[in-house]
Amino acid sequence: MTENVVILGAGAVGMTVATYLKRHTGHRVTVFSSDTHTAYSQCGIPFVLEGVIHDFPDLIVRPLDTFLDMGIDLHLETTVNHIDATGQKVISDEGIFEYDHLVIATGSVPFIPTIKGGELDGVFTLHTLSDGMKINCYINDGSRVVIIGAGGIGTELAGSLAVRGIAVTLVEALPQALPLTMDPDMALLVQQHLTLLGVQVVTGAHVDSINGKRHVRSVSVQGDTVPTGTVLSDIVIVATGLRALSGIARDAGYKIGATGGIVTDEHLRVSADGEILDNVYAGGECAEVKEFVTGSPFISRLGSAARRMALVIGENIAGQDAVYPPTLSPNVVVVGEMTAGSVGITSHTAALNDISVVCGISEGRTRAGYYPGGSQLNVKLIFSNRRLVGAQVVAGEGVKERIDALSLAIRMGATVDDLLEWETAYAPPVSMIIDPVTFAADDAKMKMEGLA
Ligand SMILES: Cc1cc2nc3c(=O)[nH]c(=O)nc-3n(C[C@H](O)[C@H](O)[C@H](O)COP(=O)(O)OP(=O)(O)OC[C@H]3O[C@@H](n4cnc5c(N)ncnc54)[C@H](O)[C@@H]3O)c2cc1C
Known part of the structure; x- marks a missing residue:
């Protein structure tokens, strides 16, 4: 039977579900995305900024025509503002769309702490292809860059820019880089390598203010063990973590967990009022799953996990009984x-x-x-x-x-x-x-x- 599948988000999860369904079912598939681009590798962005990958269009793994030829009704630069869970409809900038199955694959947004001067020209986050392009237009080989946050993205980006010959200062509030994935002794090896590449790594310190009139000129850093100081800077990249984009699901009455993600069961179905919904799924960076070792609620912020979740969702909508087991989220960061x-x-x-x-x-x-x-x-x-x-x-x-x-x-x-x-x-x-x-x-x- 042909049914309507509506997918919110045309990222790693959204487009994988869409193409799976077009290959394996006769369903009508409509995808909405606020983003200007789709089917690109976020993971490759640091390497374009490094200069290893020639240009941003090289990161587009499939041209738009592929999806249109498959019959996917793709709406880019179109935000869905509301889910009418009772009426099984979504309301987007372009109108009302009914669904039999709904997939929420809205990903996340960068978390930006309030920092004085955060609104100045030259302050960026790195999340989308457009973000990468904007940074690339702003940066040149003589730029001085401060990266705030030494998680996976901040650390990898620091390495990439340093290899390109750019002066980078990496500031991390916690005492070590990669605090979510590495122990301090192992992270220290990465920090030492960054230092060898020419990155000034400042841990246990926070950025007090970003200074300048209109454009960034410097950054004030304060810490317990490092001297308070001013780092001259033309560009600041804020990489202080991500927040699940789950507000639209919360407003629809779907359960949100302690992580801020949309709670899912092992089939990646969401729940409302204590009931699992058979036709509403969430996957990727907006979804809360379980971590394998502790069984704790967990959001996996990996493209590899997103793709696996997408296949589980696609298979379930296609009538199979697919399970996403608790995740171990193996991950690698490449620094020089x-x-x-x-x-x-x-x-x-x-x-x-x-x-x-x-x-x-x-x-x-x-x-x-x-x-x-x-x-x-x-x-x-x-x-x-x-x-x-x-x-x-x-x-x-x-x-x-x-x-x-x-x-x-x-x-x-x-x-x-x-x-x-x-x-x-x-x-x-x-x-x-x-x-x-x-x-x-x-x-x-x-x-x-x-x-x-
Ligand atoms: C710089 C960088 C490097 C990375 N490197 C790696 C790596 O090396 N390895 C790895 O495994 N992972 C990496 N990742 C993470 C990986 O890219 C993500 O985990 C993965 O893309 C998440 O997929 P997703 O579908 O959940 O979200 P996304 O791919 O972000 O897609 C979500 C989409 O939903 C859209 N959207 C949100 N709300 C709405 C709405 N209301 N209406 C319509 N559309 C909406 C957004 O515009 C977006 O296009 C990296 C990420 C970044 C930013």
Whole structure:
């Protein structure tokens, strides 16, 4: 039976659901997006700013015509302002549209703290392709840039701009970079690499004010352990986190969770008045799911997670019984020549959840010691009750592969003994004969048994 599917958001989730449904069902699919562009890689934006990718249009993975040819009714620069949940309609800038199935894929917006001078010319956030283009127009090789916030986006961007030769100061309020995904000792390796690239990394400090008449001229930084000072700056990029765009769902009566995301069940269906709704779904950065290790409410801010959620939603609308299991959200950040990856929980998250952990660490190389090239490889494994619950890897190569393998290990409930029995492949140009992950497991086991 042909039904009406309305999708709010033409980002990673929205367009994946739309194309899935057009390939596998006969449904009419209407997609709305406030954005000017669709089907582009947000993840590639830092690398255009770095100069590795030639230009922003290169990030558009599918031209608009592809969607129109598929019969998707796509409305860009069109905001949906209201969901009439009872009448099964959405009200957009362009009128009223009825739905049989509704997908909320509205993503998130940058969270911008109130900072004096935040309205000056030269203050940006980096979230959309247009944001990237605006920054690129403003920036030149002599620019001085202050990035506020050393999460994944701020850290990656700092590396990209530094590689381009731009003077970057990275200011983070917490004592370490990548506070949500890395332990302080592993984050320090990234900070040191940023410093080598020429980035001034200031942690444990906040930006008091952005100064200038019309344009940014400087930034005042204040911290407990760093001297208060003024950093000359032409551009400020605020990368202080994201907030789920869930207001439209809240107004429609759908349940919003502690994270600010739209609460979903394992099929990614939303609920209202304590009832799961069979025909309304949420996915991506606006949706609250469950974190694998703690079972806590969680928003996964990853394109990889968004795509998996989209397929689950598409399959369910197509009549299947697809489940999005609790997420481990393996992630990597690329900073110049260094990659930092993590999966599962950090020691800090463990402490917040009263989970007692034992950590194993190791430092090796990515290639045989005598083989040219390669880099240092640092591994940290986090165990609870002998089971692996978190892993962090920092190196110049071979990070993603290890994080992916360790992601599976956590999901399968691997213990420290399993990791010690883990057989790994070897050839001098790509590995040491014993993988540094094994040494980290060994270190943890010694600590568990009181031998270290
Ligand atoms: C600079 C940067 C680098 C990144 N790098 C990586 C990476 O390396 N790896 C990784 O896995 N992830 C990365 N991500 C994250 C990844 O891009 C996102 O997690 C993913 O795109 C989220 O998909 P989404 O569909 O939930 O939201 P989005 O793709 O943001 O789409 C949401 C859409 O909804 C629209 N919308 C919102 N409200 C309305 C409304 N009321 N009416 C109509 N439309 C609306 C918005 O305009 C937007 O187009 C990066 C993100 C950024 C910004």
